[in-house]
Amino acid sequence: MLKQRGDRCWTYEEPLRFLGLEIGRIMTVIRLSSGGLFVQSPAELTPELQSALDELGDVRFVAPASKLHGHLYMEQYRAVYPNAELLAAPGLPARRPDLQFDQLLGDTPDPRWAPDIDQVAIVGHRWLTELAYVHRPSRTVILGDVGFHIGEGSPLTTRLVARALRVYKQIGPPLEFRLTIANEASFRRSIQDVLAWEFDRVVPGHGEIIDTGGKRAVLEGYDWLL
Structure with a gap:
């Protein structure tokens, strides 16, 4: 159920x-140095998933990627973890x-997860600001809708549409997202901030995880911008 x-x-x-x-969509769970769990883009909390999470630790923070993704x-x-803090994207x-949110996320990580996780607010889009995260110990970048990565395992129709939207076997936002970027310079700086991190794995918002070679994949997927 949960894959390490x-x-x-x-x-x-x-x-x-x-x-x-x-x-598809992907939830990421990180066990912080403090022992608590940081849950990004939470999935439906079935009894089986709850049991798996409880084996890992206490859910302390629940974070989205954006106002559209992961909430x-x-x-x-x-309801299940009343002591957990719900974090909000812009x-x-x-x-x-x-929902009652405990914190609005931006570019600066909270000191309680900063030893393990850094974050960047990806800005410049006309109506969406997204949070990208990096988990330093596992060298993993976690994205949302700026990180579609549809592969051969998806249904044929999905693959065909993904090819037209330029997210088939490459990581990045779909074409309609690119066409609604309002400030390309700001968006480029945000992606460059992500690329400044040390990482090898990329967890996209949708599609297939890239377990190795992730930085190269992001560079190639964003060659239209960089």
Whole structure:
């Protein structure tokens, strides 16, 4: 259920259909040096997933990638883990007024997870700011919608559409996202900040995980920008 991806880092993949296409989504779980769990893009909290998480530690932080990605099941985590803090991406509090958030995320990591995790706010898009994370001990970068990576394991229709959107076998945002970047210089600086990290693995928001060669894959996927 939870697959270990290096030192104190696990992923969990679940199906997701969007506009009739199966694109999947990925949750990342990091056990902090303090022992608590940092959960990014939380999946549906089934009894089986809850049991698996409880074996790893106490859920302390639940984080999205953006106001669109990784917030759907946050209320389940608040109900089951009342001491866990829900973290908000820019724009998410207005989108989810039903939730009480504990912190609004930006470029600076909280001191409680900063020893393990760094983060960058990817800015420059017309209406979306996304948070990218790096888990230093496992050399893993974690993305959302700026990191589609559809591969051969996806259904044929998904692969065909991904090819048209330029995210088939390459990592990056789909074409319509690229066309709605308002400030290309700011967006480029954000991606360069991600590339300044030391990492080898990339966990995309949708598609297939890149377990090795991730930095090269991001460079190649973003050659249109860089």
